[in-house]
Amino acid sequence: MNSKLAKAQSTSKPVLNLGASLPKLNTKAIRAAHNEKNDTGACQNFPLHRKKIIALLNVAVSSELVNMLRYRHHHNLSLAMDVPELSRDFLKYANQELAHADKIAKRIFELNGTADCSPRTLAKQKRNKFKAHKSIASLLNTDLACARAMIETYRQIITRISSYDAATCEILEKILTLEEKNMAELNRHLLTFNHSEPII
Ligand SMILES: [Fe+2]
Known part of the structure; x- marks a missing residue:
C-alpha cells in the first residue's frame, strides 16, 4: 500500500458543504488511489488497504483451520460416545470449515498475498481449546x-x-451465511442433548 494513500484515507476528512445534503467527495483519497500502483496481480478489483485486508483474511484462515481440527476431534469423540447422527454433522462441519479456509486462502493469493496456514499461527489461538468433554452438551x-x-x-x-x-x-458473506446456518443446527442439537446423562 502506498503510504500516501493510507495516510490520505486515514487522516483526511470529507469537507462538509453546509448548503448541500451530502458531504463532498474526499478528493485527496481519490487522487492517492489514482496514483497507487495496481499490485493485485490478475485480480481485476482494486482493493485499497490490500495488506490490511490480507492480514484480516489470514485471521479467518487460521480460525477456520482450527475449527476444522476441533470438529474432526468432536466427530471422533461423538463416534466413541456412540452418537452417530451427531458425528456425521461434525464431519460435515469439519469439511465445510476446510472448504472455507481454502476459499479465503485462494482469495489471499489473488490479492498477491500468502495464506498463513502455519501450525505456529494456529497454536496462537488460545480461545479455541481442545478440552476433554464429559457430555455431548459440553462438547456442543x-x-x-x-x-x-x-x-x-x-x-x-x-x-x-x-x-x-x-x-x-x-x-465472506456466503461463508457467513453458512456459519449462521450451522450455529442454528448446533443450537438444535444442544436442545436435544442438553439433558442427556454424562457419557464419560
Ligand atoms: Fe467456516
Missing part, C-alpha cells in the same frame, strides 16, 4: 462458543472492508 457448548466467535469475526471483517473490496466481501 464449546462448538457454539467458537461458532459465535467466528460469526462475529466475519461480521467485523466485512464491516471493515466493505468499502474497499466488494469481491472479498461477497466470498
